[in-house]
Amino acid sequence: MSLLVVGSVALDTVQTPFGEAADAIGGSGVFFASAASLLHPVQLVGVVGDDYPMQALEKLRERGVDIEGVEKARGESFRWKGKYSYDLQSRETLETRLGVFAHFQPKIPDKYRNAEWVFLGNIDPELQLSVLDQIRKPKLVACDTMNYWISSKRDVLLQLLRHIDVLMVNDAEARELSGDWNVYRAARWILSRGPKRVVIKQGVYGAVLVEGEHIFYVPAFPLEKVFDPTGAGDAFAGGFMAHLARSDDLSPQNLKRAMVFGAVMGSFAVEDFSINRLTAIGPADVTARARAFQDLVHFDAEPKYFDHPPKAGR
Amino acid sequence: MSLLVVGSVALDTVQTPFGEAADAIGGSGVFFASAASLLHPVQLVGVVGDDYPMQALEKLRERGVDIEGVEKARGESFRWKGKYSYDLQSRETLETRLGVFAHFQPKIPDKYRNAEWVFLGNIDPELQLSVLDQIRKPKLVACDTMNYWISSKRDVLLQLLRHIDVLMVNDAEARELSGDWNVYRAARWILSRGPKRVVIKQGVYGAVLVEGEHIFYVPAFPLEKVFDPTGAGDAFAGGFMAHLARSDDLSPQNLKRAMVFGAVMGSFAVEDFSINRLTAIGPADVTARARAFQDLVHFDAEPKYFDHPPKAGR
Numbered sequence: 001m002s003l004l005v006v007g008s009v010a011l012d013t014v015q016t017p018f019g020e021a022a023d024a025i026g027g028s029g030v031f032f033a034s035a036a037s038l039l040h041p042v043q044l045v046g047v048v049g050d051d052y053p054m055q056a057l058e059k060l061r062e063r064g065v066d067i068e069g070v071e072k073a074r075g076e077s078f079r080w081k082g083k084y085s086y087d088l089q090s091r092e093t094l095e096t097r098l099g100v101f102a103h104f105q106p107k108i109p110d111k112y113r114n115a116e117w118v119f120l121g122n123i124d125p126e127l128q129l130s131v132l133d134q135i136r137k138p139k140l141v142a143c144d145t146m147n148y149w150i151s152s153k154r155d156v157l158l159q160l161l162r163h164i165d166v167l168m169v170n171d172a173e174a175r176e177l178s179g180d181w182n183v184y185r186a187a188r189w190i191l192s193r194g195p196k197r198v199v200i201k202q203g204v205y206g207a208v209l210v211e212g213e214h215i216f217y218v219p220a221f222p223l224e225k226v227f228d229p230t231g232a233g234d235a236f237a238g239g240f241m242a243h244l245a246r247s248d249d250l251s252p253q254n255l256k257r258a259m260v261f262g263a264v265m266g267s268f269a270v271e272d273f274s275i276n277r278l279t280a281i282g283p284a285d286v287t288a289r290a291r292a293f294q295d296l297v298h299f300d301a302e303p304k305y306f307d308h309p310p311k312a313g314r
Numbered sequence: 315m316s317l318l319v320v321g322s323v324a325l326d327t328v329q330t331p332f333g334e335a336a337d338a339i340g341g342s343g344v345f346f347a348s349a350a351s352l353l354h355p356v357q358l359v360g361v362v363g364d365d366y367p368m369q370a371l372e373k374l375r376e377r378g379v380d381i382e383g384v385e386k387a388r389g390e391s392f393r394w395k396g397k398y399s400y401d402l403q404s405r406e407t408l409e410t411r412l413g414v415f416a417h418f419q420p421k422i423p424d425k426y427r428n429a430e431w432v433f434l435g436n437i438d439p440e441l442q443l444s445v446l447d448q449i450r451k452p453k454l455v456a457c458d459t460m461n462y463w464i465s466s467k468r469d470v471l472l473q474l475l476r477h478i479d480v481l482m483v484n485d486a487e488a489r490e491l492s493g494d495w496n497v498y499r500a501a502r503w504i505l506s507r508g509p510k511r512v513v514i515k516q517g518v519y520g521a522v523l524v525e526g527e528h529i530f531y532v533p534a535f536p537l538e539k540v541f542d543p544t545g546a547g548d549a550f551a552g553g554f555m556a557h558l559a560r561s562d563d564l565s566p567q568n569l570k571r572a573m574v575f576g577a578v579m580g581s582f583a584v585e586d587f588s589i590n591r592l593t594a595i596g597p598a599d600v601t602a603r604a605r606a607f608q609d610l611v612h613f614d615a616e617p618k619y620f621d622h623p624p625k626a627g628r
Contacts, residue, residue: 226496
């Protein structure tokens with residue numbers, strides 16, 4: 001079951017209270033692929049300039065990422081520079097240099113056009129639509145977006161929503177898109193615009209999946225040290241989609257598992273700069289952390305307390 | 315297994331984006347007792363002025379709250395007036411009139427001194443200590459506090475921590491007390507000061523229990539309409555403590571259940587002004603919502619994904 005991601009392949013310069021990384025590999029496509037490839041092979045489509053350290057992507061290829069879809073264009077690679085607040089809860093963009101990304105027109109290689117599981121990273125919704133035109137018969141399409149597109153290309157984004165299965169956004173984006181502060185009402189609004197499911201990521205608090213009347217909540221894994229939040233949402237998407245692709249199962253129970261694997265990948269992503277942690281671990285680490293989520297949230301609903309009113313007559 | 319709460323018995327004037335309630339009954343003791351009495355009898359100790367609408371407390375007495383410990387003093391009752399932001403995520407205190415609460419010296423009636431389960435609502439930590447001096451042999455003491463005491467009576471509060479079993483605070487309080495932004499490190503700091511367990515409430519995101527190396531997370535119940543957050547934390551404490559009291563079981567599994575019943579009560583508390591919702595429901599509503607938490611967080615950890623690394627050799 002082939003899994004395709006279209007997203008940015010970038011060089012990030014990140015300042016956190018714990019240090020700084022300069023021109024580290026990043027971008028939505030790279031974070032997604034780094035996480036997803038721990039569970040399932042991935043096909044990556046993006047664009048880099050002639051200054052991109054291709055040997056860094058080699059590391060991903062060894063882990064099961066097909067990088068033939070990464071186009072090499074003349075010019076500078078996409079660069080993002082940001083600085084996080086002391087509590088890592090907010091960040092300021094210091095510089096964005098689009099470089100070759102400014103003229104990116106995703107061309108899906110013919111061998112990827114049968115992809116069944118597709119993730120559209122955060123790029124211009126017009127490009128996201130153009131990707132869908134090139135995919136023959138996807139089984140599930142998930143999509144991210146951001147505040148910039150919500151305000152500047154709202155109509156195109158609403159058109160896109162009619163063609164995707166899962167919107168994955170953070171709480172601020174869900175609020176801005178729907179105009180509603182309450183995330184559950186925001187989710188319902190989004191579902192009314194097309195997607196069958198919506199995943200709302202809430203950073204350090206976890207993420208929620210809404211599908212019709214079903215709601216599933218997965219907290220963020222409890223970490224005493226969060227190093228760099230960059231890419232956590234894309235790593236989440238990678239875990240979520242890779243689990244669906246490897247299991248080929250869209251049952252409600254399996255979507256819950258996909259949420260857990262998403263949360264697992266998000267938690268690894270934030271433990272170091274760039275994709276350093278995601279590429280330092282293996283599938284056994286993923287499995288162990290997924291299992292730890294059970295202890296974190298499961299409780300034993302003892303029938304005497306959960307099935308019968310404890311006092312009669314009230 | 316008797317359950318005692320010492321806390322404020324107040325009159326709240328609350329403005330939310332959805333309306334206003336004037337001089338509605340409230341206070342930590344009242345919210346706690348309203349929630350707890352849905353599961354277990356409660357003994358309430360507090361103080362009111364001669365202007366307090368005692369018939370409102372009668373409603374609680376009918377539900378199993380022993381209000382003989384509520385002292386009637388000459389003067390005005392404690393009044394709090396606050397206004398919530400449009401998103402209910404912050405509030406401004408418009409007025410605090412301590413009235414008879416300014417000279418409150420909790421006197422535990424002799425028949426309450428054998429209480430086994432004790433909750434110390436948010437009052438001066440010196441008074442919280444004086445309550446403990448009056449209890450013969452409690453099985454478990456839980457305690458709330460607030461930023462005001464953390465900054466103005468830090469030493470007394472630290473002394474108190476050595477005598478309690480569970481500190482229940484919100485995330486901002488945990489951070490201020492420990493000086494650490496990360497709630498899990500803050501929890502570890504608090505545990506090093508005495509309590510065996512700490513519960514950190516995170517409002518709309520849920521609450522976390524930390525006991526040694528064990529961490530349990532319960533999300534807030536997904537509500538599309540939150541009406542008035544006042545008292546949610548005390549209602550949470552009421553559900554938590556009442557479940558422990560009725561079950562007389564401090565096993566890790568049962569503490570998780572207590573967290574769920576806490577979250578259930580917190581979710582009911584916010585659905586209307588004052589204790590209106592908590593006194594409109596019965597135990598069957600509590601049980602049904604507790605059961606709904608299972609669907610919200612439980613996932614089936616299919617062995618093929620959770621027990622074996624999906625790919626070998628990495």
